[in-house]
Amino acid sequence: MSAVLEVKDLEISFGGVKAVDGLSFSANAKEIIAVIGPNGAGKTSAFNCITGFYKPTGGSVKLNGADVTGQRPADIAHAGVSRTFQNLRLFHDMTVLDNVRAGMHLYGGQNFFDAIFHTPRFKHSEAHYTEEAHYWLDFVGYRGRRGVPIRNLSYGQQKQVEISRALARKSDLLLLDEPAAGLNHSEKQSLLELVRRIRDLGTAVVLIEHDMGLVMEVSERIVVMNFGREIADGTPAEVKANPAVIEAYLGRDDDADDQDQEVAAHGDA
Amino acid sequence: MTIDNSTESIHTVEGGGKKRGAAAWISSVFENKYIGLVALAIALLMPFLIATPYAINIMTTAAIFVVLAAGLNIVVGYCGLLDLGYIAFLAVGAYTAGIIAKAFELPVLFTLPAVVIMCILAGLIIGAPTLRLRSDYLAIVTLGFGEITRITANNLTITGGPSGIYNIPGFLSIGGIDFQNPIIFYYLTVLIVAGLVLAAARLGKSRLGRAWKFVKEDEDAAEAMGIHTYKVKLLAYIFGAVWGGFGGMLFASHLTAISPMSFVFLQSALVLMAVVLGGMGNMKGVVLGALAISLLPELLRDFAAYRYLLFGLLLVVVMVFRPQGLWPPRGAEAERTKAQREAAAFANGLKK
Numbered sequence: 046m047s048a049v050l051e052v053k054d055l056e057i058s059f060g061g062v063k064a065v066d067g068l069s070f071s072a073n074a075k076e077i078i079a080v081i082g083p084n085g086a087g088k089t090s091a092f093n094c095i096t097g098f099y100k101p102t103g104g105s106v107k108l109n110g111a112d113v114t115g116q117r118p119a120d121i122a123h124a125g126v127s128r129t130f131q132n133l134r135l136f137h138d139m140t141v142l143d144n145v146r147a148g149m150h151l152y153g154g155q156n157f158f159d160a161i162f163h164t165p166r167f168k169h170s171e172a173h174y175t176e177e178a179h180y181w182l183d184f185v186g187y188r189g190r191r192g193v194p195i196r197n198l199s200y201g202q203q204k205q206v207e208i209s210r211a212l213a214r215k216s217d218l219l220l221l222d223e224p225a226a227g228l229n230h231s232e233k234q235s236l237l238e239l240v241r242r243i244r245d246l247g248t249a250v251v252l253i254e255h256d257m258g259l260v261m262e263v264s265e266r267i268v269v270m271n272f273g274r275e276i277a278d279g280t281p282a283e284v285k286a287n288p289a290v291i292e293a294y295l296g297r298d299d300d301a302d303d304q305d306q307e308v309a310a311h312g313d314a
Numbered sequence: 315m316t317i318d319n320s321t322e323s324i325h326t327v328e329g330g331g332k333k334r335g336a337a338a339w340i341s342s343v344f345e346n347k348y349i350g351l352v353a354l355a356i357a358l359l360m361p362f363l364i365a366t367p368y369a370i371n372i373m374t375t376a377a378i379f380v381v382l383a384a385g386l387n388i389v390v391g392y393c394g395l396l397d398l399g400y401i402a403f404l405a406v407g408a409y410t411a412g413i414i415a416k417a418f419e420l421p422v423l424f425t426l427p428a429v430v431i432m433c434i435l436a437g438l439i440i441g442a443p444t445l446r447l448r449s450d451y452l453a454i455v456t457l458g459f460g461e462i463t464r465i466t467a468n469n470l471t472i473t474g475g476p477s478g479i480y481n482i483p484g485f486l487s488i489g490g491i492d493f494q495n496p497i498i499f500y501y502l503t504v505l506i507v508a509g510l511v512l513a514a515a516r517l518g519k520s521r522l523g524r525a526w527k528f529v530k531e532d533e534d535a536a537e538a539m540g541i542h543t544y545k546v547k548l549l550a551y552i553f554g555a556v557w558g559g560f561g562g563m564l565f566a567s568h569l570t571a572i573s574p575m576s577f578v579f580l581q582s583a584l585v586l587m588a589v590v591l592g593g594m595g596n597m598k599g600v601v602l603g604a605l606a607i608s609l610l611p612e613l614l615r616d617f618a619a620y621r622y623l624l625f626g627l628l629l630v631v632v633m634v635f636r637p638q639g640l641w642p643p644r645g646a647e648a649e650r651t652k653a654q655r656e657a658a659a660f661a662n663g664l665k666k
Binding site: 096098117118119120122123127128130134135136137138139140142143146147148150151153154155157159160161163167170171174176179180183190191192193194210214 | 513516517519520521522523524525527528531532534535536537538539540541542543553643645646647648649650654655658659662
């Protein structure tokens, strides 16, 4: 069985800056993978390359064995990817249910003729959309109102709706860009449990996350990036023990420059 | 994920507080699902109140204006594509109907298939290159296409040049009934327009209509959901064009004469104004806006020379105090009932 997602030597540069420089990893069905790294390491750029928002300048992205490198985002979504965004990208003036229905666009089930004449096919398909929307909102544990515009919701609720929308796509691969950002402790606990339930649906989950506690607990494999390069790929225990990772996060012990700067900073104070 | 204690069973009146008396009554009237039928009934009863040829003429023109606003609402209101040259589609529809009806001495109704095909083509020709642009650039290019259409009509021989096309045959005549009779033509126009407005409103509440609104709100997020934004925008353009074409066909047979002067930029601006004034994205509001834009100058006739000044002032006042339009989209839908929730919970329990 080939991997759901196979990224090979992925590269993208903006001007002279290589935001992603030779990233390779793969994700299988029913697997949770975390991509971590300091700010500016190129994690979100890598996501944008995988989902087609950026055209990679090198390397390849394969979904279920099919090459989708450089295709437009809608086609890649069609091929089986759904994602959430780092800063929520919801449809603010539309209702919670409509936002989740966005994830179901590819279900089809009606054409404009059905819509204009309200054929039984149309009614059936709309009822199905609504039922599914409720199902996915229930799945993520959303308990707020559902017929109101999304802008009236709290941040945590909006995050839940965004995940429901991505889940409604029923894709093989789900990319979560910082799902825990801005959540409180108990919300993070439910997120952890939610990510596992998503994995149990048979989905490959790839997440970018800064919360190390969460990452170490939930992921089966971790890919570490720094300055666009992949510096480690392994189980949480392996990554934790990897000197390159420790260096990326904490700096080197014998880094004379850093110490000099610190001394200088103290001197100023 | 959250430990939010509010549940769906807590239902408050929209907006949190309770609306009282008149305001609640007005909003219940406006959100009534039969409001469209009431409006249609009023339109059908109007000739019994005033049947002067002048009044019928004005009302027919207003009805045609409504279909234009409905068409532009698909493009601007639903899909968020600012189109400053929408009148080009009215021109394409009117000229196609006029030229074919006159050349083959056909009733105008029989030109319908040609009108629809020409408008789809026009939508594709104008839309395909322009829709790759965003916002301001799109507006400027559509403005250009609107002018190109008018100037082309002004210079071609087939369109009759500056003097246009006149003596366009009647809409239809079966047996002894001539549909060119102003009252009969008024009724016919109202029915066609009502059908088109309903169709556009229904499109807005379908999968395609939602896709338009997703594109309007956030193109990237829509694309990430697998919505091919370019195709969806092109479809909005084509539907808008076809609605404009229907308007053009009715326009040509109503006036029996068309000339490039009918398709100036001011007309595009007026249709856009109707959409914005009424409430972008809400078909009912747009119909109201179209009626206001087309009928107010006539109702203000008593003020003679000042009527356009007054009309302009009214528009400014409305836009200052109600920038979202007279009747914006409601943006809410029915919550799940308790019974439905329990049924869903039960079904999900079974799945596990």
